[in-house]
Amino acid sequence: xxxxxxxxxxxxxxxxxxxxxxxxxxxxxKRDLSTDLSLGLxxxxxxxxxxxxxxxxxxxxxxxxxxxLRKALAGEGNKCNDATFxxxxxxxxxxxxxxxxxxxxxxxxxxxxxxxxxFSTTILWAEVDGxxxxxxxxxxxxxxxxxxxxxxxxxxxELFLTxxxxxxxxxxxxx
Amino acid sequence: MAxxxxxxxxxxxxxxxxxxxxxxAISLVCKSWYEVERWSRRRIFIxxxxxxxxxxxxxxxxxxxxVALKGKPHFADFNLVPDGWGGNVYxxxxxxxxxxxxxxxxxxxRMVVTDESLELISRSFKNFKVLVLSSCEGFSxxxxxxxxxxCSGRFSEESRISSFDLLxxxxxxxxxxxxxxxxxxxxxxxxxxxxSPISLIPDFAHHWCPSTFPAWxxxxxxxxxxxxxxxxxxxxxxxxLRRAPQLVELGTGAYSAEHRxxxxxxxxxxxxxxxxxxxxxxFWDVVPDYLPAVYPACSGITSLNLSYATIQxxxxxxxxxxxxxxxxxxxxxxxxxxxxxxxxxxCKDLQELRVFPSEPYDMEGNVALTEQGLVSVSEGCPxxxxxxxxxxxxxxxxxxxxxxxxxxxxxxRLCIIEPRTRDYQTLEPLDVGFGAIVEHCKELHRxxxxxxxxxxxxxxxxxxxxxxxxxSVAFAGDGDLGLHHVLSGCKSLRKLEIRDCPxxxxxxxxNAAKLETMRSLWxxxxxxxxxxxKLLGQKMPRLNVEVMDERGRPxxxxxxxxxxxLYIYRSVAGPRSDMPRFxxxxxxxx
Numbered sequence: 044x045x046x047x048x049x050x051x052x053x054x055x056x057x058x059x060x061x062x063x064x065x066x067x068x069x070x071x072x073k074r075d076l077s078t079d080l081s082l083g084l085x086x087x088x089x090x091x092x093x094x095x096x097x098x099x100x101x102x103x104x105x106x107x108x109x110x111x112l113r114k115a116l117a118g119e120g121n122k123c124n125d126a127t128f129x130x131x132x133x134x135x136x137x138x139x140x141x142x143x144x145x146x147x148x149x150x151x152x153x154x155x156x157x158x159x160x161x162f163s164t165t166i167l168w169a170e171v172d173g174x175x176x177x178x179x180x181x182x183x184x185x186x187x188x189x190x191x192x193x194x195x196x197x198x199x200x201e202l203f204l205t206x207x208x209x210x211x212x213x214x215x216x217x218x
Numbered sequence: 219m220a221x222x223x224x225x226x227x228x229x230x231x232x233x234x235x236x237x238x239x240x241x242x243a244i245s246l247v248c249k250s251w252y253e254v255e256r257w258s259r260r261r262i263f264i265x266x267x268x269x270x271x272x273x274x275x276x277x278x279x280x281x282x283x284x285v286a287l288k289g290k291p292h293f294a295d296f297n298l299v300p301d302g303w304g305g306n307v308y309x310x311x312x313x314x315x316x317x318x319x320x321x322x323x324x325x326x327x328r329m330v331v332t333d334e335s336l337e338l339i340s341r342s343f344k345n346f347k348v349l350v351l352s353s354c355e356g357f358s359x360x361x362x363x364x365x366x367x368x369c370s371g372r373f374s375e376e377s378r379i380s381s382f383d384l385l386x387x388x389x390x391x392x393x394x395x396x397x398x399x400x401x402x403x404x405x406x407x408x409x410x411x412x413x414s415p416i417s418l419i420p421d422f423a424h425h426w427c428p429s430t431f432p433a434w435x436x437x438x439x440x441x442x443x444x445x446x447x448x449x450x451x452x453x454x455x456x457x458x459l460r461r462a463p464q465l466v467e468l469g470t471g472a473y474s475a476e477h478r479x480x481x482x483x484x485x486x487x488x489x490x491x492x493x494x495x496x497x498x499x500x501f502w503d504v505v506p507d508y509l510p511a512v513y514p515a516c517s518g519i520t521s522l523n524l525s526y527a528t529i530q531x532x533x534x535x536x537x538x539x540x541x542x543x544x545x546x547x548x549x550x551x552x553x554x555x556x557x558x559x560x561x562x563x564x565c566k567d568l569q570e571l572r573v574f575p576s577e578p579y580d581m582e583g584n585v586a587l588t589e590q591g592l593v594s595v596s597e598g599c600p601x602x603x604x605x606x607x608x609x610x611x612x613x614x615x616x617x618x619x620x621x622x623x624x625x626x627x628x629x630x631r632l633c634i635i636e637p638r639t640r641d642y643q644t645l646e647p648l649d650v651g652f653g654a655i656v657e658h659c660k661e662l663h664r665x666x667x668x669x670x671x672x673x674x675x676x677x678x679x680x681x682x683x684x685x686x687x688x689x690s691v692a693f694a695g696d697g698d699l700g701l702h703h704v705l706s707g708c709k710s711l712r713k714l715e716i717r718d719c720p721x722x723x724x725x726x727x728x729n730a731a732k733l734e735t736m737r738s739l740w741x742x743x744x745x746x747x748x749x750x751x752k753l754l755g756q757k758m759p760r761l762n763v764e765v766m767d768e769r770g771r772p773x774x775x776x777x778x779x780x781x782x783x784l785y786i787y788r789s790v791a792g793p794r795s796d797m798p799r800f801x802x803x804x805x806x807x808x
Contacts, residue, residue, distance in 0.1 A: 106633055113578065
């Protein structure tokens with residue numbers, strides 16, 4: 044059950060294999076190997092490793108690079124920063140809430156801008172002067188890990204991210 | 219009756235003997251030496267956690283303070299070992315909790331470490347000082363929090379958690395410190411690895427940021443190593459460096475920002491202040507404009523890890539040639555042959571080079587990196603002895619040059635990305651080239667082969683590689699003779715790992731006794747039949763012959779059918795009892 048010598052000739056030919064769709068370069072390798080193996084082997088053992096229909100893209104075991112590096116290279120252009128942190132946002136009086144990705148914002152100002160837009164109102168928070176207008180103004184609060192409702196903006200942004208569970212926009216007069 | 223020294227004298231003499239090999243040798247001299255030695259042994263290294271049981275270790279060495287354990291086979295790093303295979307450290311922790319209350323150090327590699335295990339560690343060892351988890355998995359921040367809460371204040375210089383699953387251990391560690399001491403003073407942790415470069419739990423990774431602790435890092439004069447998460451932006455770095463100018467090892471976070479002169483000069487100033495800096499890594503998302511900021515620190519740098527730095531050759535050359543005292547370089551193949559030429563010309567102290575593929579799945583090369591780069595470095599760097607090189611082409615002539623240039627080579631791992639690639643000039647197999655390596659490099663103890671290889675290369679290896687301890691083989695050989703050469707010829711062989719080679723039953727059965735002299739043998743996608751495995755298991759009671767097959771029970775197929783994966787290791791503990799459903803051990807009939 045040794046490898047037939049024609050397996051070596053196929054490795055020369057494999058470089059002239061028809062190129063597959065540009066979807067990903069990965070299946071190309073798998074296709075070449077399965078050709079090599081099916082020429083030399085009479086047993087089924089290894090075929091399923093290299094079956095092109097196996098869609099386990101990152102489950103590659105060749106070339107031998109560690110998972111960490113493989114993910115880093117694959118994630119090229121797909122930065123770690125695309126992690127998300129969605130929280131629910133309710134506006135008082137509106138039963139249906141929205142969801143907002145806090146990680147997509149780099150600070151309170153960006154958050155307020157998004158909320159202003161999302162809810163078409165002026166949002167008041169800790170940094171705004173104490174002058175409260177009665178028309179179309181809302182206050183932004185959040186529920187923290189301890190279950191308390193706090194005004195947004197008092198703590199550093201990053202600390203806020205560790206404690207916020209959800210947001211609520213309440214009417215000024217109620218507040 | 220022969221006169222012998224009193225035990226106290228023996229003990230005193232033995233206290234100067236530290237290496238495992240030497241201590242093992244002393245223990246074989248006579249019974250009284252065995253006894254004195256076993257009571258005085260304080261540290262132990264167990265290369266395969268299944269080779270022995272906790273009970274056996276504890277019975278023999280009642281006073282251990284430091285334990286190192288390795289679990290999964292090396293090929294687990296490349297996804298060849300399915301999940302659930304084993305290597306859970308919990309039974310060891312449970313046993314040691316009873317037997318070694320004074321345990322100080324635990325070093326684990328490729329093991330499954332659950333939160334439960336970490337919690338047990340944190341509760342059981344009052345003097346615990348060093349925890350090193352490399353390439354381990356299975357734990358979360360909960361487990362790390364337990365360690366931080368119960369062990370903090372006692373962690374020594376060496377504690378390190380560097381693992382694929384590493385989360386922001388340091389965050390918890392720090393926050394627990396501040397809670398406990400109510401001051402922003404970090405003591406005594408010296409190595410703070412703030413999250414793995416790729417965080418699997420991104421929400422947690424993003425939570426840590428220096429502004430959470432305004433005075434962080436506090437005065438922590440003992441902080442030697444700091445590795446930041448990729449999420450920590452570049453503009454935070456100057457501040458961090460200014461607070462810890464005594465840093466020896468630094469891993470940057472993201473090394474990119476819009477080019478702003480004030481950030482640049484702040485960064486450059488901070489780096490020039492770090493007079494002790496010896497090792498740099500990180501450089502995620504690196505923007506070349508900011509690289510010159512590290513130049514002030516380069517003359518002291520001995521280790522540079524640019525494996526994640528996707529920058530092109532000219533920028534790499536500029537950086538690397540600043541580091542005249544470089545001893546270790548890990549870099550992507552963007553460095554190209556021209557970069558390696560420059561390296562060879564500037565870094566005469568270079569000892570270790572690793573070049574990783576930037577596009578591992580691309581069959582056509584994307585960079586101008588060939589065998590020539592490696593030849594240049596082997597010519598120009600007289601101290602080079604450890605190489606890991608990924609490339610797409612090779613010649614026998616190049617390998618012969620490298621071998622002749624560097625007879626001091628001790629670790630040589632070559633990976634030609636396309637399996638079974640020939641010498642592109644002569645179209646021959648690469649047998650002669652690797653043959654030259656083993657013939658000239660008499661101290662070689664680790665070798666990885668690639669390219670088109672026949673049984674001849676194994677004949678060379680068996681004949682010459684007398685100090686070889688670890689051999690990795692893939693897509694090579696013609697038949698059993700190849701395996702036979704290695705098993706019968708390599709006197710020092712301890713670990714052999716083989717995948718996708720046409721090695722079958724004959725060589726394995728003929729060299730069964732050799733397997734007891736080795737730590738382990740791994741064979742996957744080869745031609746070893748189930749029948750041969752059974753036979754081996756029956757004949758060799760001190761070997762665990764484990765068959766791994768995800769297709770189902772091996773005895774549901776004919777005996778002549780090849781097994782998917784085979785892992786054979788010597789053991790005094792007998793077959794293990796924690797095998798998953800896809801692993802079968804070939805038992806010796808009782």
